[in-house]
Amino acid sequence: MAYLLKNGQVYLEHQLVTCDIRIQNGKIAALGTDLTPLADETVFDCTAKLVTPGLVDPHVHLRDPGQTDKETIATGSAAAARGGFTTIGAMPNVIPVPDDATKVADMVQRNTENGLVHILQFSSITKNREAGDLVDFQAVKQAGAFAVSNDGSGVQDAATMLKALAGAAEAGLTLAAHVEEDSLKFGGVINAGPKAEELGVPGIINAVETSQLARDIALSEATGAHYHMCHVSTAASVRMIRQAKAAGIPVTAEVTPHHLLLSDEMIPGNDANYKMNPPLRSEADRQALIEGLCDGTIDCIATDHAPHTALEKAKGLCGSPFGITGSETAFDTLYTTFVQGAQPRFTLTQLLNWMTAAPARCFNIDAGTLLPGAAADIAVFDLKTPTTIKADEFASKGHNSPFVGQTVYGQTIATFVSGKLVYRKDDAQK
C-alpha cells in the first residue's frame, strides 16, 4: 500500500513543520509541501494532526509464552500500536526465559509472526533470571537479542553484575537493569512513608533502589560498560545518575509515565492499580524525576507496560502482583499534563524526543526519524479532541491502569509500521 499523509504538523528532526509525507514500499519516499497524490496512493488528511516517528518503548511485558491470560504478543503489540508505538522492547520474564540462542531465536520468530509492531527481544542476564550462570551474550546477540535484562528482579550478586556488564559490553549489547536490593524489601508493597502508614501496609524504602544503583554505577565505572537503569523512581537515584554522568561514567536511564504523573499521596486506598515496582514515590521524588528528565540526567521515557488479570489485581495492595499497563495511555496522559496542562513542564518536541529518538539512542535502535529512506514507522495523534480513557477500549488484555476514567488529549488516530496501517481509530471504534 502507498499513502500520502497530507498537511500534518510533522515532528521532523526535533522541529515541528507542516508538510506532506509520501510512503512507498514501506519507506518514507518523500517529504514536501503540496505533494500531488500518485495514482496508487491513499490520501490521509492530517490537517491539524500531529505526525511523528512511531514512538519507541524499550520496556514492555508481553507475557507470551507462559502467561497468555495476562497478554499475548498479538494483544500487547496491538496495545502498543494503539498507543502510537511502532518499536517495543520485550522483557524476558516469560516462561521459558529466553536465556540461550535457541530460546531467543524462538522468541524472535514468534514476535515476527504475531507482532503488529517491531518487537525487539531482550535476553535475560542470567540463566532463568536466577542467581548463578550468566547467559552467553555473544550467542544470544547472534540469535537476535537486542539487549539484556533480568527485569522483574535485580541482580543481587555484585560479581555476577560485574561480569555481566563486561560481557554485555563486549557483545555490543545494552544491559538494562531492574535495580532492587532484595534484602531491603521487607515485604513492602508501596512506598515507605505516610501513605503506607495510613493504609497499614508494609513500605518499600528508597534504599532498595539506591543501594544497588550505587553498586552498579561503581561497576559501570570499573568496566567502562554502558549501564541503562530501568524505571528510575527516587530523587536520590536522579542525583546519583547526574553525578555519574558528570564523571563520564556511561550510564543512561529511563523513567515511566506513572512515576512522572503520580506520587504515593495519590493512591486512593487499597487499589492494586497503584501497585507497581518500583512503587510510586513521594511528591519530592516525582518532582526530581521531572527535573532529571528536563536536564538530561534521565534520557528517555519507557512505559514498563505490565498487564495482569482483573482477578489478580482484585486482591488489593498486599495480595496482587506488581505492575500496571502503560502502552495505551503513555502519550496522551503525558501530553495532557505536561505539555498542554495549566502549568506546562515540557515542550511537545521534548516529549517526542524522549519517546522516539532518545530511547532509540540508548539501545542503538534504528528508529525515531522520518527522513526519506527511513522505515515508514509513523504515528498520527489528535491533540485537539478530548477523550476519556476507557478500559473496555484497550487492545491490551490488561485493564490494570490507574488512568482509566481520565479525560485526555492526544489520542492515536493512526499507526503505520513499515508503511503498513496497523491501527486506525475509526476502525477500532466500529
Ligand SMILES: NC(=O)N[C@@H](CC(=O)O)C(=O)O
Ligand atoms: N513493573 C512491575 O511492577 N512489574 C513487572 C516487572 C518489572 O518491571 O520489574 C512485571 O513483569 O509485572
Ligand SMILES: [Zn+2]
Ligand atoms: Zn523492573
Ligand SMILES: [Zn+2]
Ligand atoms: Zn518491567
